[in-house]
Every structure is written in structure tokens, then in C-alpha cells.
Amino acid sequence: MRRYGKHTDEDDVRVRPNRKGNRPRTSIRPKHEDAAEGFVLTVDRGRLTVLVEDRTVVAMKARELGRKGVVVGDRVAVVGDLSGAKDTLARIVRVEERSSVLRRTADDDDPFERVVVANADQLAIVTALADPEPRPRLIDRCLVAAYDAGLEPLLVLTKSDLAPAEKLMESYGALGMPYVVTNREELADGDAAARVRERLEGRITAFVGHSGVGKTTLVNHLVPDRQRATGHVNAVTGRGRHTTTSALALPLPDGSGWVIDTPGVRSFGLAHIDPSRVIHAFPDLEPGTEECPRACSHDEPDCALDRWVTGGHADPQRLYSLRRLLATRERREGD
Numbered sequence: 001m002r003r004y005g006k007h008t009d010e011d012d013v014r015v016r017p018n019r020k021g022n023r024p025r026t027s028i029r030p031k032h033e034d035a036a037e038g039f040v041l042t043v044d045r046g047r048l049t050v051l052v053e054d055r056t057v058v059a060m061k062a063r064e065l066g067r068k069g070v071v072v073g074d075r076v077a078v079v080g081d082l083s084g085a086k087d088t089l090a091r092i093v094r095v096e097e098r099s100s101v102l103r104r105t106a107d108d109d110d111p112f113e114r115v116v117v118a119n120a121d122q123l124a125i126v127t128a129l130a131d132p133e134p135r136p137r138l139i140d141r142c143l144v145a146a147y148d149a150g151l152e153p154l155l156v157l158t159k160s161d162l163a164p165a166e167k168l169m170e171s172y173g174a175l176g177m178p179y180v181v182t183n184r185e186e187l188a189d190g191d192a193a194a195r196v197r198e199r200l201e202g203r204i205t206a207f208v209g210h211s212g213v214g215k216t217t218l219v220n221h222l223v224p225d226r227q228r229a230t231g232h233v234n235a236v237t238g239r240g241r242h243t244t245t246s247a248l249a250l251p252l253p254d255g256s257g258w259v260i261d262t263p264g265v266r267s268f269g270l271a272h273i274d275p276s277r278v279i280h281a282f283p284d285l286e287p288g289t290e291e292c293p294r295a296c297s298h299d300e301p302d303c304a305l306d307r308w309v310t311g312g313h314a315d316p317q318r319l320y321s322l323r324r325l326l327a328t329r330e331r332r333e334g335d
């Protein structure tokens with residue numbers, strides 16, 4: 001029997017209850033038994049580039065998938081011409097259950113949430129220490145999105161040759177998340193890439209950051225044959241320069257993980273965020289919410305978390321950080 005995880009809304013197959021006992025009464029014959037497994041590398045105007053074994057195959061969504069979206073990082077079943085030869089087009093007939101879904105809304109007022117990346121384990125939030133100045137609220141909003149999606153955050157602070165990391169990190173200490181600091185010199189001698197790579201081993205990491213922070217520079221150092229990888233994608237799709245509307249999955253050179261480069265974010269809409277999923281990332285505070293009034297915003301006079309903290313169950317700094325993160329859901333000028 002198939003098990004369904006938390007993303008059942010993403011799946012339109014229903015299993016009927018079996019009233020007669022014994023044999024499971026399923027009308028769902030395993031379709032497309034000959035389908036191959038694939039991993040979606042990028043999406044460009046309805047054309048998906050899929051890695052099948054060691055070939056990149058261009059595919060489109062089969063009609064039977066309906067409105068279900070297929071995004072970068074998805075594991076899919078593909079049929080048809082899987083040779084990867086020019087001008088061939090395969091069909092994606094199934095999307096496997098996702099282990100995680102990174103979503104964003106283009107805007108806080110935008111009712112449509114878009115899945116950005118599927119199956120990532122980690123979100124690398126790239127921020128420059130100067131030029132451009134760090135935007136703590138944007139970092140916080142990315143953190144909220146990561147916690148909501150169940151991704152582990154990793155802070156990557158670039159350009160430490162221009163400004164030190166200490167001051168910015170003061171406000172993140174209580175969150176206890178990992179971070180890596182890089183600069184121009186360490187990029188040149190390979191140290192920066194080596195230290196970041198240590199954090200990426202065996203995982204699928206989505207990289208986000210706004211324009212100019214040095215994300216492309218860093219990714220190019222992490223995946224030195226990126227030009228080749230993207231060049232190949234372009235050769236297959238025949239669409240010239242990779243358009244930056246979709247994310248792009250790039251394999252780390254030693255084959256032990258994936259970097260998913262996402263187009264620069266200017267904002268990170270959070271209309272879809274569920275505070276309880278964010279609090280789940282704070283296991284020291286979560287039990288304290290049991291005494292909260294119904295639908296507590298956790299930032300109101302009756303919130304039980306204040307008592308939880310004064311009772312010595314958790315560090316007040318942690319509650320302060322949680323509240324700061326939850327507050328970023330409210331839109332402000334400059335987000």
C-alpha cells in the first residue's frame with residue numbers, strides 16, 4: 001500500500017477503501033511500467049529538462065497530469081524518446097511524492113503560492129556584508145520560508161573583505177543556525193568554495209539571494225563546469241541563454257549533492273505561511289504554546305510563551321527571535 005505524506009494535496013490519486021477485505025480493490029493499474037526515473041533540472045516555458053541516468057532529456061508534462069505543476073527538484077517518471085537527441089520530446093507521466101516544497105508568493109498580497117523547488121533539504125540564504133548592504137528583514141523572511149518548508153537554513157555571508165560579519169551575526173546567534181563567511185581572496189584560492197561545499201555534501205541545497213550579493217560568483221566556484229552544464233541545457237532546448245525565470249539544478253563536481261540556483265529574489269512573499277509550522281522549528285518553545293489562547297498570534301498579552309520563558313523553560317532570546325520572524329509576515333515598506 002502506498003503511503004501518503006503531508007503533501008497529499010499535490011497528489012490526485014485516491015485509494016478507495018476496501019470493504020470486502022482481503023484483496024486491495026484498486027482500479028489503478030500501474031500505468032507506464034516502462035517509464036524511466038528522472039530528476040527535473042530546469043523548466044523553461046513548459047519545456048522541462050530532465051536528467052535520466054546520465055542524459056539530459058527535454059520533456060513536457062503529459063496531459064493526464066492536469067494542472068499539477070512540475071518544478072525543479074521533482075522526481076518524475078518519463079516515457080517516450082529518452083535518447084536526449086536534439087528535437088526529441090519525452091513525456092512526464094508521474095511526479096513522485098515530494099519530501100519538501102519551498103514555496104513563495106510573488107507578493108504578500110498575491111493569493112497564488114508558487115512552488116519554487118521540490119525535494120530540497122537546505123536553503124542557503126546568500127547575503128553580502130556590504131555592497132549591497134545586508135537586508136535583515138529579507139534574511140528573516142527567507143528564514144521563515146525555510147522553517148515553514150522544513151528546510152534547514154544556511155546563512156552564506158559574502159564580501160567579508162568589505163565589512164565584518166560580527167555585527168550582523170549578533171542578531172542571529174539565538175537562532176543557532178550554521179553560517180559561512182566568504183570573501184574575494186578566499187574565492188580566488190578555493191577556500192570559500194571548499195568551506196561552503198562541506199555544508200552541501202549529500203544534500204540538495206537551494207540558493208537564494210537578491211541581486212548583486214555574489215550568488216552567481218559563488219555558485220560558479222562551487223560548480224566550476226556550470227558553463228558546460230548550462231550550455232548543455234541550452235543545446236538541448238535550443239533556446240539560447242538560460243532564462244532566469246526558473247531555478248536550475250547543478251550537480252556538485254564530486255556527485256555528492258546538488259546546488260539549485262534560483263533567480264534573484266527581490267522579495268519573498270509570505271502570504272502562505274503557517275505560524276505553527278514555523279514554531280515547529282523551535283522545539284524549545286513549541287510545547288509552551290499549549291497553554292496559548294486559540295489562534296494565538298504569539299505576540300499578544302495572553303500568549304503563554306512569556307510565562308514559558310519566565311518559568312525558565314527556554315531562553316528569552318529565542319522567543320524574541322521567534323517573534324521577530326513571525327512579525328516579518330506583515331508587509332512593510334521596502335520588503
Ligand SMILES: Nc1nc2c(ncn2[C@@H]2O[C@H](COP(=O)(O)OP(=O)(O)OP(=O)(O)O)[C@@H](O)[C@H]2O)c(=O)[nH]1
Nearest residue numbers: 158159182183184210211212213214215216217264
Ligand atoms: N568585494 C567582493 N566582491 C564580490 C565578492 N563576491 C562577488 N563579488 C562581486 O559582486 C558583484 C556581484 O556578484 P554576482 O555574483 O554577479 O552577484 P549575484 O548575486 O549573482 O547578482 P545577480 O547576477 O544580479 O543575481 C560582482 O562584481 C562580483 O565580482 C566578494 O567576496 N567580495
Ligand SMILES: [Zn+2]
Nearest residue numbers: 292296298303
Ligand atoms: Zn501564543
